[in-house]
Amino acid sequence: MAVTRTAAKTAARKGAKPANARQGVTLDTFVWEGTDKRGTKMKGEQPAKNANMLRAELRKQGINPTLVKTKSKPLFGSAGRKITPKEIAVFSRQIATMIKSGVPIVQALEIIGNGHKNPKMASMVNAIRTDIENGTSFAEALGQFPVQFDELTRNLVKVGEAAGVLETVLDTIATYKENIESLKGKIKKAMFYPAVVIAVAILVSAVLLIFVVPQFEQVFVGFGADLPAFTQLIVAASRFMVSYWWILLLIAVVAIFGFIFMYKRSLPLQHFVDRMLLKIPVLGVILHNSAIARFARTLATTFKAGVPLVEALESVAGATGNSVYEKATLRIRDDVSVGYQMNMAMKQVNLFPHMVIQMTAIGEEAGALDAMLFKVAEFYEEEVNNAVDALSSLIEPMVMIFIGILVGAMVIGMYLPIFKLAAVV
Template sequence: MATVATTTRSKPSAADIGRTRAQVNQSLTFVWWGTDGRGKKLKGEQVAKSAALLKAELRRQGINATTIKPKPKPLFGASGRTIKPREIAVFSRQIAVMMAAGVPMVQGLDILANGQANPRMKNMLLDIKTNIEGGASLAESMRKYPVQFDELYTNLVKAGETAGVLDTVLDTVASYKENIETIKGKVKKALFYPAAVLVVAFIVTMILLIFVIPQFESVFANFGAKLPAFTLMYVNLSRFVTHHWLIMTAIMVGAIVGIVFLYKRSPRFAHFIARASLKIPVVGQILTQSAIARFARTLGVTFKAGVPLVEALDSVSTATGSPIYNEAVKKIRGDVAVGHQLQFAMRQTELFPNMVVQMVGIGEEAGALDTMLFKIAEFYEQEVNNAVDALSSLLEPFIMIIIGIIVGGMVIAMYLPIFQLGNVVG
């Protein structure tokens, strides 16, 4: 008896269907030339799934397309610049506004993607749109880009999708990203200004030591004048720098690279640098207030979105911007997981001011923890603003004094021997 072999065809999975839809829905950017009903020449750029569909769409608009071809990729910078956190914050606000206005998610993503100047941002949004069209959720689509959409962001979006309040959650996320980026910008401003001025002062000093002082030294040598001790000190320093500048540069670059490498690879070293930074006058205060503000803002947003407190603390443990506070949040999470109150766990770390702990305690007792956390965040964000302004006012005269001492000292040292030249010539 012959055996008949039968072949069973398995039912395609949701993932296979999604991939098929994604391939079908993939769009390209075309450049077209044509004329309207009056014979006027027109040119444009549009995203479409094919040239034939684009030609039909243009015909529907009363445009006779004569040439349609894919937009060529630029030779350099085809991938575009890196997607910055500020761009994600702007996108979050835009998509939140569109969702609140009733614009469908796919259409909103398409509109935002076509309005992006950064090709990477545009391609990312188009890919997210394609995944959603293929059956994936917004949170799942965003998880493909963990650098731009971290775990906290995607968890909040997932909570909004599950509860059916995605538009409200997106609005909350947008406000959160804007506040966080604002406070990060304030901290960077506080640290960048003095660093930039000191770097410029260092460069000017090196130029004077390497190029200017040797010229003065040759003039003094021609007159045979005995140099004052103050001038001689700068001349000897100039000789040392001139002969050993290459070694000094190598040591400085090596030290910077070594510190950055250790900071990224060694948790103990990063912990040491972070703790030392918190002890710097004024700057340490800004870093502390910034970490508390980010802790309160992040925990308030996640808790308000319906995320359980223990899971919310998991998300917060990498969001404070400080290794010291990140480690403290992990300890708080462990204490809360075994049943301790949040205020008790925060007090044990000895990193949060008494006012913050008490406000959290009031919020827990009143059942309004998220509201109290937002008030804490607003207070400390304002404190960061005030501290940055105070730091700028304090550093401006201080930096001018340092530059005056360095540059002015060199000028005085070079002109001191001039008073002796008259005696030598006479």
């Protein structure tokens, strides 16, 4: 920490900003060619501040650079895909493993940054490395990228650095992120399947109404007889779809994007949607169990790292993945801060099952709250896993029945006039 303060004071005397005042330094990616000491030709690409610094870095590695130029950017869009939570989880595991093996943090970051396939991820890792080389702490360097590294991660790293157990904390963070990403994947799977079923049903209906039904209608015109009511209904729907399909498509697109836009910006709407989702049969149970698992694992991880319980609960609130549980967690934090036992505070919000409350009470009494919460997290993560598998098995026959009824109803509606004509003949 003394080095950091000295660097900051020196920068202040020179009238420059401290290294940690930078907001998201972006490194350019260069392609280079050169020869090693044996004269073997080599080439590659590497992020750097400028071409001269990259040449100096290559010479340190025993490579004589013959060409260094900025990598050309793609014609459309920025280079590289966005940084995903899964990539952050892998980064956490890589840095934890290297530091635990005795690799200095700067060298570990250099290895990860130079070997990453996503240019945006490589640029971010190299920017973090540069910050640390300039005297910034690891936690402060991560703070330059708050989207990728949330408050929970930064707080845990800060605690680990202060206590001198950074490698242990990083290993805990890596395990936590891997478990959370696995849980998120299961929830997405549970919600994605029904959405795909509904989309396929709508698409099949639209194709039948726009392309198939009009062909039958031309045949019905030659009958010269009144069509059955059910057939008239399908024909009317087909005419409407043929004439106004673009209006329906526009309304659907506007409604979807409008809802997403409002959902991201309206806390009352988020709370309402999250509360309704929890009430959906089967899916609601999965979301409940997922929120409890994330609550328990996040709290256990932060508390085990040495974060005080009240501060830990504040970090946990945003990690539950549901605004209903987020508000409940903040209420628990307020109750704990004025002297309530955590299990009593959990009981008051009326969201947590009796088993979770009792295990929390036992953990508090035995002084092993983190161990008990880890057990709760493992139990409910297994419950989510089993529920997702059960949901998939339940939905498959329902999909077949639903699409069968939909298509069968249209086929019957189209053949009713033919049956009626055959009866008259």
